[in-house]
Amino acid sequence: GAVVSQHPSWVICKSGTSVKIECRSLDFQATTMFWYRQFPKQSLMLMATSNEGSKATYEQGVEKDKFLINHASLTLSTLTVTSAHPEDSSFYICSTGTSTDTQYFGPGTRLTVL
């Protein structure tokens, strides 16, 4: 199956700074990628759908100016958390695949904002 990588695997930053998280599809051309957020000991919540060559689609309640998504190629989507604050600390996970039945998840990026 497709391999999805994320970088970095963990990051610590100061409040007010911006952090970029990369999601790469290593052997699959991903026209669509999904970004999820997982709070400690909680479930994954879909944040947005990243579309190659066009604007991302955000779920209700997710601030698009806060969580900037760029999907400039078929193998890379980036999520930038702008002006991060401690409440943005979370585990961010991306996925891609050809169908709902075939979704591949990245290993996740743990963000800690001090």
Place this chain on the structure above:
Amino acid sequence: GNSVTQMEGPVTLSEEAFLTINCTYTATGYPSLFWYVQYPGEGLQLLLKATKADDKGSNKGFEATYRKETTSFHLEKGSVQVSDSAVYFCALPFSGGYNKLIFGAGTRLAVHP
């Protein structure tokens, strides 16, 4: 829209015990249903799936049957091992599909020798 409710954890079992993790869903039509597993320090992996009513998904000794009468997809394993310790998520697609998933709250399983 579609939704899923999953049994709260944590679940603590001794090795070789029987496992059941309950999952019920609300959905338009009959979407595919999934169980994903997240081992410590790793990403989500598809454990099993069922694509239509009465289907039974199975993998690594785990089973789940798609029951439309009770709108359930409970995960079972007859004899758990320490290596099964992980977080298990029940999931189904968003209404309208688009390949995005709705996840249950997750159930943490701890198996002790």
